Amino acid sequence: xxRARPQGAAGxxxxxxxxxxxxxxxxxxxxxxxxxxxxxxxxxxxxxxxGQVLDQLRASTPxxxxxxxxxxxxxxxxxxxxxxxxxxxxVGIGAAGFVDESRASVVFAPHLSWRNEPLxxxxxxxxxxxxxxxxxANAAAWAEWRFGSGQGQQDLVCxxxxxxxxxxxxxxxxxxxxxxxxxGEFGHMLVVPQGHRCACGNRGCWEQYAxxxxxxxxxxELAVAESPVAQGLLARADGDVAQITGPLITEAAKDGDxxxxxxxxxxxxxxxxxxxxLAAALDPGLVVVGGGVSDAGELxxxxxxxxxxxxxxxxxxxxxxxxxxxxxxxxxxLIGAAELARPFARRFRRARPPRGGTPGRTGSG
Numbered sequence: 001x002x003r004a005r006p007q008g009a010a011g012x013x014x015x016x017x018x019x020x021x022x023x024x025x026x027x028x029x030x031x032x033x034x035x036x037x038x039x040x041x042x043x044x045x046x047x048x049x050x051g052q053v054l055d056q057l058r059a060s061t062p063x064x065x066x067x068x069x070x071x072x073x074x075x076x077x078x079x080x081x082x083x084x085x086x087x088x089x090x091v092g093i094g095a096a097g098f099v100d101e102s103r104a105s106v107v108f109a110p111h112l113s114w115r116n117e118p119l120x121x122x123x124x125x126x127x128x129x130x131x132x133x134x135x136x137a138n139a140a141a142w143a144e145w146r147f148g149s150g151q152g153q154q155d156l157v158c159x160x161x162x163x164x165x166x167x168x169x170x171x172x173x174x175x176x177x178x179x180x181x182x183x184g185e186f187g188h189m190l191v192v193p194q195g196h197r198c199a200c201g202n203r204g205c206w207e208q209y210a211x212x213x214x215x216x217x218x219x220x221e222l223a224v225a226e227s228p229v230a231q232g233l234l235a236r237a238d239g240d241v242a243q244i245t246g247p248l249i250t251e252a253a254k255d256g257d258x259x260x261x262x263x264x265x266x267x268x269x270x271x272x273x274x275x276x277x278l279a280a281a282l283d284p285g286l287v288v289v290g291g292g293v294s295d296a297g298e299l300x301x302x303x304x305x306x307x308x309x310x311x312x313x314x315x316x317x318x319x320x321x322x323x324x325x326x327x328x329x330x331x332x333x334l335i336g337a338a339e340l341a342r343p344f345a346r347r348f349r350r351a352r353p354p355r356g357g358t359p360g361r362t363g364s365g
Contacts (some may be wrong), residue, residue: 020142020175021343030089030345033082034338035075036136037095037112042071044078045331046086047338051147053331057081068117076126089345090130092337093119094139096166101181103133130344136333137184138175140326141168143336144288148327156286157278158326159186161271161293164199165207169282187211191274210270212246212293218263219244229259250296264299271300272307272323279321280313290326301325 029049036043043058057078061070079091097109104120106112124131134142141158144150150158154173160166165187169176177183187207188200195204208214222230223241236252237243253260275287294300305323309315328335 020340030342031086032090032092032338032341032345033079033088034139034334034336034341035078035091035093036139036333036337037071037075037093042074042078043334044075044082045334045338046082046088047335049342051143051328051335051339053334055082055085056331056334068112068114068119068122071112072119072122072126075123079127079129088129090132090341091123091127092132092134092139092339092341093123094134094136094333094337095119096136098182099133099135099177101177101179103181106133107182130341130346132337132341132344134337134340135166135168135177135181135184136337137166137168138177139334139336139340140166140290140328140332141170141288141336142175142340143328143332143334144290144326145170145173146339147335148288148332149324150286150288153286155282155284156288157275157282157284157321158288158290159271159275159278160326161211161289161291163212165211165274166291167278169284171282186274186278189274189277191270191277206270206274210267210274212291214270215249215263215267215293216244216246218266219249219260222259232257232259246292247295250293253296253299261299264296265303267293268300268303269307272304272309273311275304275308275321275323276311276313279308284321285319287321287323288326289323290328290332292330294325297325 031046031048034045034047041058041060045053045056047053059074059078061074079088082088095106095109098107100107104118106114106117106119108115120131120133137158137160140160144158145156150156156170158168167184167186169184187205188202189206190202190204191206191209192204196208197203198205198208219233220241223234223244233244233249233252236248249260249263253264289301301323308323309320312320326332
Protein backbone atom coordinates (compact mmCIF):
# COMPACT_ATOMS: atom_id res chain seq x y z
CA UNK A 1 0.00 0.00 0.00
CA UNK A 2 1.37 3.41 -1.01
CA ARG A 3 1.30 6.20 1.54
CA ALA A 4 1.24 9.87 0.81
CA ARG A 5 4.60 11.47 1.35
CA PRO A 6 4.87 14.13 4.04
CA GLN A 7 5.66 17.03 1.74
CA GLY A 8 3.91 15.94 -1.42
CA ALA A 9 1.20 13.55 -2.34
CA ALA A 10 1.86 11.00 -4.99
CA GLY A 11 5.01 8.98 -4.53
CA UNK A 12 3.42 6.09 -6.38
CA UNK A 13 6.31 4.45 -8.14
CA UNK A 14 5.68 3.53 -11.78
CA UNK A 15 2.44 5.41 -12.32
CA UNK A 16 1.36 3.65 -15.52
CA UNK A 17 0.82 0.32 -13.72
CA UNK A 18 -1.38 1.50 -10.88
CA UNK A 19 -4.92 2.72 -10.72
CA UNK A 20 -5.47 6.24 -9.53
CA UNK A 21 -6.16 6.21 -5.78
CA UNK A 22 -9.79 6.72 -4.88
CA UNK A 23 -10.75 9.51 -2.51
CA UNK A 24 -12.28 8.53 0.79
CA UNK A 25 -15.88 9.52 1.45
CA UNK A 26 -14.63 12.46 3.50
CA UNK A 27 -12.03 13.54 0.94
CA UNK A 28 -14.64 13.43 -1.82
CA UNK A 29 -16.53 16.17 0.00
CA UNK A 30 -13.54 18.52 0.26
CA UNK A 31 -12.61 21.25 -2.19
CA UNK A 32 -9.38 21.05 -4.15
CA UNK A 33 -7.55 23.43 -6.47
CA UNK A 34 -6.47 22.73 -10.02
CA UNK A 35 -3.56 24.68 -11.50
CA UNK A 36 -2.93 24.98 -15.23
CA UNK A 37 0.56 26.28 -16.08
CA UNK A 38 0.79 27.77 -19.55
CA UNK A 39 3.61 29.48 -21.38
CA UNK A 40 2.39 32.96 -20.46
CA UNK A 41 -0.14 32.47 -17.67
CA UNK A 42 -1.09 30.40 -14.67
CA UNK A 43 -4.78 29.61 -14.06
CA UNK A 44 -6.22 28.27 -10.80
CA UNK A 45 -9.69 26.95 -10.09
CA UNK A 46 -11.58 25.63 -7.07
CA UNK A 47 -13.25 22.36 -8.06
CA UNK A 48 -15.82 20.25 -6.25
CA UNK A 49 -16.30 16.49 -6.48
CA UNK A 50 -18.80 16.87 -9.35
CA GLY A 51 -16.18 18.55 -11.51
CA GLN A 52 -17.75 21.99 -11.17
CA VAL A 53 -15.40 24.98 -11.15
CA LEU A 54 -16.66 27.13 -8.28
CA ASP A 55 -14.13 29.93 -8.53
CA GLN A 56 -11.30 30.75 -10.89
CA LEU A 57 -8.37 33.14 -11.08
CA ARG A 58 -5.51 33.60 -13.49
CA ALA A 59 -2.30 35.58 -13.55
CA SER A 60 0.30 36.33 -16.17
CA THR A 61 3.83 35.15 -15.63
CA PRO A 62 6.23 38.02 -16.35
CA UNK A 63 7.56 37.99 -19.89
CA UNK A 64 10.93 36.23 -20.21
CA UNK A 65 10.81 35.35 -16.53
CA UNK A 66 9.68 31.74 -16.37
CA UNK A 67 12.00 30.58 -13.61
CA UNK A 68 10.59 27.99 -11.19
CA UNK A 69 10.62 30.62 -8.43
CA UNK A 70 8.44 32.99 -10.46
CA UNK A 71 5.91 30.27 -11.26
CA UNK A 72 5.90 28.99 -7.66
CA UNK A 73 5.26 32.53 -6.42
CA UNK A 74 2.41 32.88 -8.88
CA UNK A 75 0.84 29.56 -7.87
CA UNK A 76 1.10 30.41 -4.16
CA UNK A 77 -0.43 33.82 -4.71
CA UNK A 78 -3.41 32.40 -6.61
CA UNK A 79 -4.04 29.61 -4.10
CA UNK A 80 -3.85 31.97 -1.15
CA UNK A 81 -6.23 34.36 -2.92
CA UNK A 82 -8.72 31.53 -3.40
CA UNK A 83 -8.20 30.35 0.19
CA UNK A 84 -9.59 33.65 1.41
CA UNK A 85 -12.96 32.55 0.03
CA UNK A 86 -12.84 28.73 0.21
CA UNK A 87 -11.52 25.94 2.43
CA UNK A 88 -8.94 24.24 0.22
CA UNK A 89 -7.39 20.88 1.06
CA UNK A 90 -5.16 19.76 -1.83
CA VAL A 91 -3.63 21.10 -5.04
CA GLY A 92 -3.19 19.47 -8.43
CA ILE A 93 -0.83 21.07 -10.94
CA GLY A 94 -0.99 20.44 -14.67
CA ALA A 95 2.25 21.29 -16.45
CA ALA A 96 3.10 21.08 -20.14
CA GLY A 97 6.11 18.83 -20.42
CA PHE A 98 7.57 15.61 -19.07
CA VAL A 99 6.59 14.78 -15.49
CA ASP A 100 8.46 11.98 -13.74
CA GLU A 101 6.78 8.71 -12.75
CA SER A 102 6.35 9.78 -9.12
CA ARG A 103 4.51 12.93 -10.22
CA ALA A 104 6.87 15.06 -8.19
CA SER A 105 9.25 16.72 -10.67
CA VAL A 106 8.95 18.39 -14.05
CA VAL A 107 11.75 16.71 -15.97
CA PHE A 108 11.50 18.88 -19.07
CA ALA A 109 9.17 21.80 -19.85
CA PRO A 110 10.20 23.48 -23.11
CA HIS A 111 7.98 26.57 -22.74
CA LEU A 112 9.32 27.27 -19.26
CA SER A 113 12.93 26.12 -19.74
CA TRP A 114 12.59 23.82 -16.73
CA ARG A 115 14.86 20.83 -16.18
CA ASN A 116 14.32 18.35 -13.30
CA GLU A 117 12.41 20.85 -11.16
CA PRO A 118 11.05 19.36 -7.89
CA LEU A 119 7.80 21.29 -8.25
CA UNK A 120 5.61 19.15 -6.00
CA UNK A 121 7.73 19.48 -2.87
CA UNK A 122 8.54 23.15 -3.47
CA UNK A 123 4.86 24.13 -3.77
CA UNK A 124 3.79 21.83 -0.94
CA UNK A 125 6.25 23.53 1.41
CA UNK A 126 4.83 26.92 0.48
CA UNK A 127 1.19 25.94 0.84
CA UNK A 128 1.48 23.24 3.52
CA UNK A 129 -0.93 21.12 1.48
CA UNK A 130 -0.72 17.83 -0.40
CA UNK A 131 0.30 18.51 -4.00
CA UNK A 132 0.16 16.36 -7.14
CA UNK A 133 1.99 17.31 -10.35
CA UNK A 134 0.67 15.89 -13.63
CA UNK A 135 1.24 16.37 -17.32
CA UNK A 136 -1.40 18.83 -18.54
CA ALA A 137 -2.72 16.55 -21.28
CA ASN A 138 -3.13 13.72 -18.77
CA ALA A 139 -5.03 16.06 -16.47
CA ALA A 140 -7.35 17.17 -19.27
CA ALA A 141 -7.95 13.56 -20.33
CA TRP A 142 -8.80 12.57 -16.76
CA ALA A 143 -11.37 15.38 -16.60
CA GLU A 144 -12.97 14.34 -19.89
CA TRP A 145 -13.12 10.73 -18.71
CA ARG A 146 -14.64 11.62 -15.36
CA PHE A 147 -16.97 14.46 -16.32
CA GLY A 148 -16.89 15.09 -20.09
CA SER A 149 -17.19 13.33 -23.41
CA GLY A 150 -15.20 10.29 -22.25
CA GLN A 151 -17.67 9.20 -19.56
CA GLY A 152 -18.54 5.52 -19.70
CA GLN A 153 -15.60 4.59 -21.94
CA GLN A 154 -12.81 2.56 -20.33
CA ASP A 155 -10.30 2.68 -23.19
CA LEU A 156 -9.76 6.06 -24.78
CA VAL A 157 -7.18 8.36 -26.24
CA CYS A 158 -7.20 12.14 -25.94
CA UNK A 159 -5.57 14.35 -28.57
CA UNK A 160 -5.15 18.00 -27.59
CA UNK A 161 -4.59 20.31 -30.55
CA UNK A 162 -3.13 23.68 -29.65
CA UNK A 163 0.03 25.23 -31.01
CA UNK A 164 1.30 21.63 -31.00
CA UNK A 165 -0.28 18.29 -30.09
CA UNK A 166 -0.55 16.81 -26.63
CA UNK A 167 -1.93 13.39 -25.83
CA UNK A 168 -3.04 11.00 -23.14
CA UNK A 169 -4.01 7.34 -22.89
CA UNK A 170 -6.53 5.69 -20.58
CA UNK A 171 -6.68 1.90 -20.61
CA UNK A 172 -9.26 0.14 -18.44
CA UNK A 173 -9.82 3.47 -16.74
CA UNK A 174 -6.14 3.88 -15.82
CA UNK A 175 -3.94 6.74 -17.02
CA UNK A 176 -1.01 5.20 -18.86
CA UNK A 177 2.08 7.26 -18.07
CA UNK A 178 4.74 4.83 -19.27
CA UNK A 179 7.76 3.45 -17.50
CA UNK A 180 9.27 6.91 -17.00
CA UNK A 181 6.06 8.97 -16.83
CA UNK A 182 6.38 10.37 -20.35
CA UNK A 183 3.81 8.48 -22.44
CA GLY A 184 1.38 10.31 -24.70
CA GLU A 185 3.73 12.60 -26.62
CA PHE A 186 1.77 11.90 -29.78
CA GLY A 187 2.70 15.17 -31.42
CA HIS A 188 6.24 13.94 -31.95
CA MET A 189 5.39 10.76 -33.79
CA LEU A 190 7.21 10.85 -37.12
CA VAL A 191 4.72 10.98 -40.01
CA VAL A 192 6.78 12.57 -42.82
CA PRO A 193 10.45 11.58 -42.97
CA GLN A 194 12.58 14.68 -43.59
CA GLY A 195 9.46 16.82 -43.36
CA HIS A 196 8.98 20.17 -41.63
CA ARG A 197 11.46 20.92 -38.87
CA CYS A 198 9.94 20.62 -35.39
CA ALA A 199 10.93 22.55 -32.26
CA CYS A 200 11.87 19.20 -30.69
CA GLY A 201 14.77 19.01 -33.14
CA ASN A 202 13.36 16.31 -35.43
CA ARG A 203 11.72 16.62 -38.81
CA GLY A 204 8.28 15.47 -39.87
CA CYS A 205 6.55 15.29 -36.47
CA TRP A 206 2.77 14.88 -36.50
CA GLU A 207 2.20 18.27 -34.88
CA GLN A 208 3.89 19.95 -37.84
CA TYR A 209 0.89 18.89 -39.93
CA ALA A 210 -2.05 18.67 -37.52
CA UNK A 211 -1.93 21.60 -35.10
CA UNK A 212 -2.66 25.27 -34.72
CA UNK A 213 0.85 26.12 -35.84
CA UNK A 214 0.40 24.04 -39.00
CA UNK A 215 -2.92 25.71 -39.76
CA UNK A 216 -1.47 29.22 -39.39
CA UNK A 217 1.75 28.37 -41.26
CA UNK A 218 -0.16 27.16 -44.32
CA UNK A 219 -2.49 30.16 -44.34
CA UNK A 220 0.36 32.64 -44.03
CA GLU A 221 2.35 30.93 -46.77
CA LEU A 222 -0.59 31.43 -49.12
CA ALA A 223 -0.81 35.06 -48.12
CA VAL A 224 2.93 35.71 -48.53
CA ALA A 225 2.77 34.10 -51.97
CA GLU A 226 -0.01 36.59 -52.81
CA SER A 227 -2.29 33.75 -53.76
CA PRO A 228 -5.72 35.02 -54.76
CA VAL A 229 -7.32 32.32 -52.61
CA ALA A 230 -5.86 34.01 -49.51
CA GLN A 231 -7.45 37.39 -50.18
CA GLY A 232 -10.38 36.73 -47.87
CA LEU A 233 -8.11 35.88 -44.97
CA LEU A 234 -5.86 38.86 -45.66
CA ALA A 235 -8.88 41.17 -45.71
CA ARG A 236 -9.92 39.91 -42.28
CA ALA A 237 -6.36 40.58 -41.07
CA ASP A 238 -6.38 44.13 -42.51
CA GLY A 239 -3.65 43.12 -44.93
CA ASP A 240 -1.20 42.13 -42.19
CA VAL A 241 0.01 38.56 -42.65
CA ALA A 242 1.14 38.41 -39.01
CA GLN A 243 -2.48 38.94 -37.94
CA ILE A 244 -3.63 35.73 -39.61
CA THR A 245 -4.12 33.60 -36.51
CA GLY A 246 -5.84 30.37 -35.61
CA PRO A 247 -8.97 32.06 -34.21
CA LEU A 248 -9.20 34.26 -37.32
CA ILE A 249 -9.01 31.22 -39.62
CA THR A 250 -11.58 29.40 -37.49
CA GLU A 251 -13.98 32.33 -37.67
CA ALA A 252 -13.48 32.57 -41.43
CA ALA A 253 -14.16 28.86 -41.88
CA LYS A 254 -17.36 29.07 -39.84
CA ASP A 255 -18.41 32.02 -42.02
CA GLY A 256 -17.92 29.89 -45.13
CA ASP A 257 -14.56 31.14 -46.42
CA UNK A 258 -13.55 28.38 -48.87
CA UNK A 259 -9.80 28.67 -48.24
CA UNK A 260 -10.22 28.47 -44.47
CA UNK A 261 -12.48 25.44 -44.89
CA UNK A 262 -9.87 23.83 -47.16
CA UNK A 263 -7.13 24.49 -44.62
CA UNK A 264 -9.14 22.81 -41.88
CA UNK A 265 -9.76 19.92 -44.27
CA UNK A 266 -6.01 19.46 -44.71
CA UNK A 267 -5.29 19.66 -40.99
CA UNK A 268 -8.23 17.32 -40.32
CA UNK A 269 -6.88 14.80 -42.83
CA UNK A 270 -3.52 14.73 -41.06
CA UNK A 271 -5.34 14.42 -37.75
CA UNK A 272 -7.19 11.35 -39.04
CA UNK A 273 -3.99 9.77 -40.35
CA UNK A 274 -2.33 10.14 -36.97
CA UNK A 275 -5.36 8.77 -35.15
CA UNK A 276 -5.31 5.73 -37.44
CA UNK A 277 -1.71 5.13 -36.34
CA LEU A 278 -2.77 5.44 -32.69
CA ALA A 279 -5.62 3.00 -33.27
CA ALA A 280 -3.24 0.46 -34.79
CA ALA A 281 -1.09 0.62 -31.67
CA LEU A 282 -3.62 1.19 -28.88
CA ASP A 283 -7.08 0.11 -30.16
CA PRO A 284 -9.11 2.67 -28.19
CA GLY A 285 -12.88 2.72 -28.26
CA LEU A 286 -13.01 6.51 -28.28
CA VAL A 287 -10.76 9.37 -29.38
CA VAL A 288 -11.46 12.72 -27.72
CA VAL A 289 -10.13 15.74 -29.60
CA GLY A 290 -9.65 18.93 -27.60
CA GLY A 291 -7.59 22.10 -27.62
CA GLY A 292 -8.15 25.40 -29.37
CA VAL A 293 -8.10 23.97 -32.90
CA SER A 294 -11.10 21.79 -32.04
CA ASP A 295 -13.20 24.97 -31.83
CA ALA A 296 -13.76 24.44 -35.55
CA GLY A 297 -15.93 21.44 -34.67
CA GLU A 298 -17.07 19.35 -37.62
CA LEU A 299 -15.00 21.41 -40.05
CA UNK A 300 -12.04 19.63 -38.45
CA UNK A 301 -13.56 16.37 -37.24
CA UNK A 302 -15.42 15.30 -40.38
CA UNK A 303 -12.29 15.22 -42.60
CA UNK A 304 -10.46 13.58 -39.68
CA UNK A 305 -13.02 10.75 -39.53
CA UNK A 306 -12.84 10.27 -43.30
CA UNK A 307 -9.05 10.05 -43.28
CA UNK A 308 -9.16 7.77 -40.25
CA UNK A 309 -11.42 5.31 -42.07
CA UNK A 310 -9.22 5.39 -45.19
CA UNK A 311 -6.01 4.67 -43.30
CA UNK A 312 -7.18 2.39 -40.48
CA UNK A 313 -5.40 -0.96 -40.41
CA UNK A 314 -7.90 -3.74 -41.14
CA UNK A 315 -10.55 -1.24 -42.25
CA UNK A 316 -13.84 -2.91 -43.05
CA UNK A 317 -13.02 -5.89 -40.86
CA UNK A 318 -12.80 -4.33 -37.41
CA UNK A 319 -14.78 -2.00 -35.15
CA UNK A 320 -13.86 1.65 -35.46
CA UNK A 321 -13.18 4.04 -32.62
CA UNK A 322 -15.49 7.02 -32.41
CA UNK A 323 -13.88 10.44 -32.80
CA UNK A 324 -15.59 13.18 -30.76
CA UNK A 325 -14.90 16.68 -29.60
CA UNK A 326 -13.94 17.33 -25.98
CA UNK A 327 -16.68 18.90 -23.87
CA UNK A 328 -14.92 20.76 -21.06
CA UNK A 329 -13.03 23.37 -23.05
CA UNK A 330 -10.14 25.30 -21.56
CA UNK A 331 -10.97 24.33 -17.96
CA UNK A 332 -10.40 20.61 -18.57
CA UNK A 333 -6.82 20.78 -17.29
CA LEU A 334 -7.88 22.57 -14.11
CA ILE A 335 -10.65 20.10 -13.41
CA GLY A 336 -8.50 17.04 -14.06
CA ALA A 337 -5.60 18.27 -11.94
CA ALA A 338 -7.93 19.07 -9.04
CA GLU A 339 -9.61 15.68 -9.31
CA LEU A 340 -6.30 13.82 -9.37
CA ALA A 341 -5.33 15.63 -6.16
CA ARG A 342 -8.63 14.84 -4.40
CA PRO A 343 -7.60 11.44 -2.95
CA PHE A 344 -4.84 13.20 -1.01
CA ALA A 345 -7.05 15.92 0.50
CA ARG A 346 -7.06 15.98 4.28
CA ARG A 347 -9.79 17.65 6.35
CA PHE A 348 -7.48 19.28 8.88
CA ARG A 349 -4.94 20.48 6.31
CA ARG A 350 -6.09 23.57 4.48
CA ALA A 351 -4.49 26.53 2.78
CA ARG A 352 -4.08 29.45 5.15
CA PRO A 353 -2.79 32.78 3.81
CA PRO A 354 0.15 34.02 5.88
CA ARG A 355 -0.39 36.91 8.23
CA GLY A 356 0.45 40.25 6.77
CA GLY A 357 -0.81 39.47 3.29
CA THR A 358 -0.29 37.01 0.52
CA PRO A 359 3.27 36.62 -0.76
CA GLY A 360 3.63 36.62 -4.49
CA ARG A 361 0.10 37.95 -4.96
CA THR A 362 -0.38 38.57 -8.64
CA GLY A 363 -3.99 39.54 -9.07
CA SER A 364 -6.84 37.75 -10.76
CA GLY A 365 -8.78 37.72 -13.95
